[in-house]
Amino acid sequence: MKLNWWQPSIVLALVIGFWYAMAYWYDKGKELAFVVPYPHLVLDTALNDAMFRNALLDNLFQTIVVTATGLLIAVLIGMSWAILMSQARWLEHSLYPYAVILQTIPILAIVPLIGTIFGYEFASRVIVTVMIALFPLVSNTLFGLHSVDKAQRELFQLNGAGRLTTLLKLQLPAALPAIFVGLRTAAGLAVIGAIVGDQFFQRGTPGLGVLIQVSNSRLNGAGTFAAIITASLLGVIVFLLFGLLGRLVTGKWSETS
Amino acid sequence: MTVTLEPLLDFADVSMRFPDGTTALTGVDLRVARGEFVSVVGPSGCGKSTLLRIASGLEQASGGTSTVSSRRIGYVFQDATLLAWRSVRRNVELLAELHGVPKAERADRATEAIKLVGLEGFEKHLPRQLSGGMRMRTSLARSLTLDPELFLFDEPFGALDEITRERLNDELLKLFVQQGFAGLFITHSVAEAVYLSTKVLVMSGRPGTIVDSFDIPFEMPRDPDIRFTAEFATLVGKISHALREGHR
Numbered sequence: 001m002k003l004n005w006w007q008p009s010i011v012l013a014l015v016i017g018f019w020y021a022m023a024y025w026y027d028k029g030k031e032l033a034f035v036v037p038y039p040h041l042v043l044d045t046a047l048n049d050a051m052f053r054n055a056l057l058d059n060l061f062q063t064i065v066v067t068a069t070g071l072l073i074a075v076l077i078g079m080s081w082a083i084l085m086s087q088a089r090w091l092e093h094s095l096y097p098y099a100v101i102l103q104t105i106p107i108l109a110i111v112p113l114i115g116t117i118f119g120y121e122f123a124s125r126v127i128v129t130v131m132i133a134l135f136p137l138v139s140n141t142l143f144g145l146h147s148v149d150k151a152q153r154e155l156f157q158l159n160g161a162g163r164l165t166t167l168l169k170l171q172l173p174a175a176l177p178a179i180f181v182g183l184r185t186a187a188g189l190a191v192i193g194a195i196v197g198d199q200f201f202q203r204g205t206p207g208l209g210v211l212i213q214v215s216n217s218r219l220n221g222a223g224t225f226a227a228i229i230t231a232s233l234l235g236v237i238v239f240l241l242f243g244l245l246g247r248l249v250t251g252k253w254s255e256t257s
Numbered sequence: 258m259t260v261t262l263e264p265l266l267d268f269a270d271v272s273m274r275f276p277d278g279t280t281a282l283t284g285v286d287l288r289v290a291r292g293e294f295v296s297v298v299g300p301s302g303c304g305k306s307t308l309l310r311i312a313s314g315l316e317q318a319s320g321g322t323s324t325v326s327s328r329r330i331g332y333v334f335q336d337a338t339l340l341a342w343r344s345v346r347r348n349v350e351l352l353a354e355l356h357g358v359p360k361a362e363r364a365d366r367a368t369e370a371i372k373l374v375g376l377e378g379f380e381k382h383l384p385r386q387l388s389g390g391m392r393m394r395t396s397l398a399r400s401l402t403l404d405p406e407l408f409l410f411d412e413p414f415g416a417l418d419e420i421t422r423e424r425l426n427d428e429l430l431k432l433f434v435q436q437g438f439a440g441l442f443i444t445h446s447v448a449e450a451v452y453l454s455t456k457v458l459v460m461s462g463r464p465g466t467i468v469d470s471f472d473i474p475f476e477m478p479r480d481p482d483i484r485f486t487a488e489f490a491t492l493v494g495k496i497s498h499a500l501r502e503g504h505r
Contacts, residue, residue, distance in 0.1 A: 149336070149338065151334045151335070151336055151338045152338045152340070154315055154334075155332070155334070155338050155352075156355065157315070158313055158314070158315065158330070158332055159352050159355040159356060160355060160356065161355045165355065169340075169351075169354075169355075170340070173340070173342050174340075174341075174342075176342075250342070252383060253341045253342045253383050253384070253385060254341065254342075
């Protein structure tokens with residue numbers, strides 16, 4: 001997909017306009033200015049309030065660390081899981097339901113359990129991230145591995161290629177475009193996982209999720225908005241980054257990307 | 258007349274029954290020796306491709322005996338089956354790579370094969386940058402690197418336009434004369450079969466069996482213009498007629 005800049009820009013302008021209108025209403029109409037702060041105040045807090053800015057950057061860094069760690073682990077588990085399933089039909093039948101079940105488990109429901117077992121720090125935040133990011137990696141990798149043309153498979157078979165050779169020289173390269181689609185989705189979800197993880201497991205050095213909660217509890221509307229927008233931007237950047245990476249790796253030969 | 262050679266491919270009373278109960282082939286006798294180019298024509302779904310799958314070892318015949326006395330088999334699929342992420346050169350090298358041929362030698366073989374199919378200058382192109390005809394040439398070159406003694410073709414030019422198809426027919430004939438392999442060619446174009454082959458077999462459908470056999474008298478190498486002679490037209494007519502009879 002080619003990103004078109006001016007149409008989204010118009011939408012952004014409309015959203016900011018609406019935001020100003022809401023902020024004005026809360027400020028003058030309800031005299032609760034901190035609930036919806038003016039956009040320029042949010043920007044001012046994020047850029048010029050040294051203490052808040054430092055906290056924002058520190059927390060952003062922590063969120064990036066959790067996102068990256070969780071995503072990496074999710075990639076390793078997700079791809080291994082899919083590769084294992086692609087090796088035999090009975091393995092796929094045995095293991096695929098659990099990929100689906102994993103996705104349907106309400107994370108909120110098992111949060112207390114994760115906390116009890118793994119503590120309320122980094123490890124638990126990463127586990128939540130992995131659980132949220134895993135499914136698209138499993139399903140897209142599996143889809144990609146299965147997308148290999150039957151005749152190409154037979155070509156390899158006729159020429160004496162074993163499982164490993166077929167996997168490395170045929171299935172995995174053929175699956176790359178699908179894997180990158182999964183990776184892009186998973187990366188966006190990993191950011192969400194890291195923020196959600198923060199809100200439940202607040203010990204140690206948490207990230208943006210905690211900053212959002214703390215700012216909100218202190219009625220620091222500008223800070224809350226700044227942290228939320230930073231978290232959203234992180235999600236967008238990560239999504240674009242993996243889209244770009246996918247195009248760099250497979251764009252030349254793939255028809256789909 | 259040439260001396261009868263030991264056949265590279267020998268089918269005796271071969272039949273194929275699939276587990277679901279459909280019979281694809283029954284009582285097929287077929288022999289292809291070095292220097293022979295045998296085409297099989299028949300309606301779609303008559304089991305022509307199954308014949309090739311048995312010959313290549315992709316499928317096991319359920320009855321009769323099928324003997325292939327060479328391990329150097331080339332197989333050209335209906336589709337070029339190129340790997341989209343590999344350049345022409347790396348696609349041509351693939352089979353030698355799978356057979357564990359050392360790097361330097363497979364590069365030499367690829368260079369040679371690319372020259373044989375006239376793809377010099379396109380070595381770095383990716384499949385998506387090539388026309389259908391050029392993809393098929395790449396596919397041919399890929400098989401040529403194995404220097405096959407027995408070449409199996411599964412309607413390789415069926416998806417190409419008429420002009421490209423005729424040109425590739427000419428080149429395939431040239432390769433056949435140069436390399437002297439045994440060819441088994443599946444097609445549903447009678448004219449293509451007559452032009453390429455030393456022998457044309459006619460198959461009937463459901464279950465597939467060979468109902469007629471025609472020796473093609475034209476000398477090799479062949480002049481492309483024989484396609485416009487009366488003798489050629491008569492042969493095409495006779496075979497088309499046999500095909501209709503068998504289909505009935």
